[in-house]
Amino acid sequence: MPSSTSLCVDCQTFPSQVAIRKRRLCHDCFHKFVSSKVLKRMETYRFKNQVGNQxxxxxxxxxxxxxxxxxxxxxxxxxxxxxxxxxxxxxxxxxxxxxxxxxxxxxxxxxxxxxxxxxxxxxxxxxxxxxxxxxxxxxxxxxxxxxxxxxxxxxxxxxxxxxxxxxxxxxxxxxxxxxxxxxxxxxxxxxxxxxxxxxxxxxxxxxxxxxxxxxxxxxxxxxxxxxxxxxxxxxxxxxxxxxxxxxxxxxxxxxxxxxxxxxxxxxxxxxxxxxxxxxxxxxxxxxxxxxxxxxxxxxxxxxxxxxxxxxxxxxxxxPSAVDGQMCRLCAMPVVGGDEQKLCYGCERMKQDIKV
Ligand SMILES: [Zn+2]
Ligand SMILES: [Zn+2]
CATH class of the missing domain: 3.40.50.620 (HUPs)
Incomplete structure (x- = not known):
C-alpha cells in the first residue's frame, strides 16, 4: 500500500507520477487535466452549437x-x-x-x-x-x-x-x-x-x-x-x-x-x-x-x-483605423496618413528590407 503522500491527489487511488502546478498526479489524472483545459476552449465547436447538419x-x-x-x-x-x-x-x-x-x-x-x-x-x-x-x-x-x-x-x-x-x-x-x-x-x-x-x-x-x-x-x-x-x-x-x-x-x-x-x-x-x-x-x-x-x-x-x-x-x-483601413500586408489597422497602405509595424519592417 503506497503511503498517502505518494498517492495522486485527484483520484486518491493510483501512485502519483508527475508534479504539476504543485500538485502530484498520476498519468491518467494529468492527461485529464491537460485535455480538459483544451476542450474547455473548444466549446464553440460542440454539438449543441451546430447549426442544422452543417x-x-x-x-x-x-x-x-x-x-x-x-x-x-x-x-x-x-x-x-x-x-x-x-x-x-x-x-x-x-x-x-x-x-x-x-x-x-x-x-x-x-x-x-x-x-x-x-x-x-x-x-x-x-x-x-x-x-x-x-x-x-x-x-x-x-x-x-x-x-x-x-x-x-x-x-x-x-x-x-x-x-x-x-x-x-x-x-x-x-x-x-x-x-x-x-x-x-x-x-x-x-x-x-x-x-x-x-x-x-x-x-x-x-x-x-x-x-x-x-x-x-x-x-x-x-x-x-x-x-x-x-x-x-x-x-x-x-x-x-x-x-x-x-x-x-x-x-x-x-x-x-x-x-x-x-x-x-x-x-x-x-x-x-x-x-x-x-x-x-x-x-x-x-x-x-x-x-x-x-x-x-x-x-x-x-x-x-x-x-x-x-x-x-x-x-x-x-487603435481604430482611419475609415476602417487595414494594412494590405498583415490586415492590422492602419492609423494616420490618408494614402497609407501599410501599418506602422510593416512600415518599420520595410526600412530593414534592401533589394
Ligand atoms: Zn489520479
Ligand atoms: Zn502591417
Missing part, C-alpha cells in the same frame, strides 16, 4: 513540434469519443503542414514525406492536404505578390515563384525583420489553405508561453496595436476565426504530456526542438527568438505573470 471544418496547422502535436492528439481523442458514443462528430479536422524554406540547400523532403505518412496512419480520421512549401506562397495567396511590392520587392523578369519568395526572405537585413517577414508569409499561406479547404476556423497550437512571447515581441516590433487581435479567440481580420485552445498550458507541460503518451504519438514529432538555447550572437537573433528563449527558460518559473501577459495584452485597446 458540420464545421477546422484547420489545424501541424508544425512538427510538440505543441501542435499535443493539440492534434487531444482533438483526435475527442473525435473518436464522439464517434463511439454518438456515431457522429461535431466537427471535421483538416490537418496541414507548411515546410519551411530550406536555407541550407539540403533537401529534407524525403524525411518530411515519411513523417507526414506516419502522422496520417496514427491519426487516420482526418483530411490531409498535400504538404505545402512556404516558398510556394504566391501560388496559394494570389494577392501577396502585389502586396509585397509595397515593401519595394518586385519579381524580376523570368524569376520563378520559389526564387522570388526566397529573394523576398533574404532581402530582410536584420534577424528580427526576417523573422517578422517569415511569420507574415506563413500566416498568409495558412489562411489561404484554410480558405481553399473551406475551413471556417484555424485552430493554432500556441501554448501560453508562445502567446506571451508573441505578445511581447509584437510590442517590441511596433506591432503592439495588433496584439489583441492576434491573441483573441474568435473572428480574425482575415475573414475566418482563430482559436488558441492551448492558451492555458505551458510549453513544459505539453512536453511532459507528450512524454507520458504511448510511443506511437512521440513518433509523430518531426524534430526534437532544442528547448532552451542561449543565443550565440545577439545580432543574429531576432526579438522573437530572444523572448521565446527567455520565457521558456525564465518566464515559466512565474506562471501567474505569464498568464497575465497574455490576459493583459488581449485587453489592450485596438
Amino acid at each position: 458540420k464545421k471544418r477546422l484547420l489545424l496547422p501541424l508544425s512538427g513540434g510538440v505543441s501542435s502535436l499535443v493539440l492534434l492528439q487531444i482533438l483526435d481523442a475527442q473525435i473518436k469519443r464522439q464517434l463511439s458514443q454518438q456515431n457522429r462528430t461535431a466537427y471535421d479536422l483538416v490537418v496541414c503542414h507548411v515546410s519551411p524554406p530550406d536555407m541550407n540547400g539540403t533537401n529534407s523532403g524525403g524525411e518530411t514525406t515519411e513523417w507526414w505518412k506516419r502522422v496520417q496512419e496514427v491519426f487516420d480520421l482526418h483530411t490531409y492536404p498535400f504538404v505545402t512549401a512556404l516558398l510556394d506562397v504566391t501560388q496559394h495567396d494570389h494577392r501577396i505578390e502585389d502586396d509585397l511590392a509595397l515593401l519595394g520587392v518586385n519579381r524580376h523578369e523570368e524569376e520563378d515563384n520559389r526564387a522570388f519568395v526566397e529573394r523576398v526572405l533574404t532581402s530582410a537585413r536584420t534577424a528580427t525583420s526576417r523573422a517578422d517577414l517569415h511569420s507574415l508569409l506563413l500566416r498568409r499561406l495558412i489562411v489561404s489553405i484554410a480558405k481553399q479547404q473551406d475551413c471556417e476556423s484555424i485552430i493554432w497550437g500556441h501554448s501560453d508561453s508562445q502567446l506571451a512571447a508573441q505578445a511581447l515581441a509584437s510590442v517590441a516590433k511596433g506591432r503592439g496595436g495588433a496584439t489583441p487581435n492576434e491573441l483573441a479567440d474568435g473572428p480574425s481580420p482575415w475573414g475566418l476565426n482563430f482559436n488558441y485552445p492551448l492558451r492555458d498550458l505551458f510549453r513544459t507541460e505539453l512536453q511532459l504530456y507528450l512524454e507520458t503518451l504511448p510511443s506511437e504519438f512521440r513518433g509523430c514529432l518531426l524534430e526534437e526542438k532544442v528547448e532552451v538555447e542561449t543565443p550565440v550572437s545577439l545580432r543574429a537573433t531576432s526579438i522573437d527568438a530572444l523572448l521565446s528563449t527567455y520565457i521558456t527558460g525564465q518566464g515559466e518559473k512565474y506562471p501567474s505573470i505569464m498568464a497575465n501577459v497574455v490576459r493583459t495584452a488581449s485587453k489592450l485597446q485596438v
Whole structure:
C-alpha cells in the first residue's frame, strides 16, 4: 500500500507520477487535466452549437513540434469519443503542414514525406492536404505578390515563384525583420489553405508561453496595436476565426504530456526542438527568438505573470483605423496618413528590407 503522500491527489487511488502546478498526479489524472483545459476552449465547436447538419471544418496547422502535436492528439481523442458514443462528430479536422524554406540547400523532403505518412496512419480520421512549401506562397495567396511590392520587392523578369519568395526572405537585413517577414508569409499561406479547404476556423497550437512571447515581441516590433487581435479567440481580420485552445498550458507541460503518451504519438514529432538555447550572437537573433528563449527558460518559473501577459495584452485597446483601413500586408489597422497602405509595424519592417 503506497503511503498517502505518494498517492495522486485527484483520484486518491493510483501512485502519483508527475508534479504539476504543485500538485502530484498520476498519468491518467494529468492527461485529464491537460485535455480538459483544451476542450474547455473548444466549446464553440460542440454539438449543441451546430447549426442544422452543417458540420464545421477546422484547420489545424501541424508544425512538427510538440505543441501542435499535443493539440492534434487531444482533438483526435475527442473525435473518436464522439464517434463511439454518438456515431457522429461535431466537427471535421483538416490537418496541414507548411515546410519551411530550406536555407541550407539540403533537401529534407524525403524525411518530411515519411513523417507526414506516419502522422496520417496514427491519426487516420482526418483530411490531409498535400504538404505545402512556404516558398510556394504566391501560388496559394494570389494577392501577396502585389502586396509585397509595397515593401519595394518586385519579381524580376523570368524569376520563378520559389526564387522570388526566397529573394523576398533574404532581402530582410536584420534577424528580427526576417523573422517578422517569415511569420507574415506563413500566416498568409495558412489562411489561404484554410480558405481553399473551406475551413471556417484555424485552430493554432500556441501554448501560453508562445502567446506571451508573441505578445511581447509584437510590442517590441511596433506591432503592439495588433496584439489583441492576434491573441483573441474568435473572428480574425482575415475573414475566418482563430482559436488558441492551448492558451492555458505551458510549453513544459505539453512536453511532459507528450512524454507520458504511448510511443506511437512521440513518433509523430518531426524534430526534437532544442528547448532552451542561449543565443550565440545577439545580432543574429531576432526579438522573437530572444523572448521565446527567455520565457521558456525564465518566464515559466512565474506562471501567474505569464498568464497575465497574455490576459493583459488581449485587453489592450485596438487603435481604430482611419475609415476602417487595414494594412494590405498583415490586415492590422492602419492609423494616420490618408494614402497609407501599410501599418506602422510593416512600415518599420520595410526600412530593414534592401533589394
Ligand atoms: Zn489520479
Ligand atoms: Zn502591417
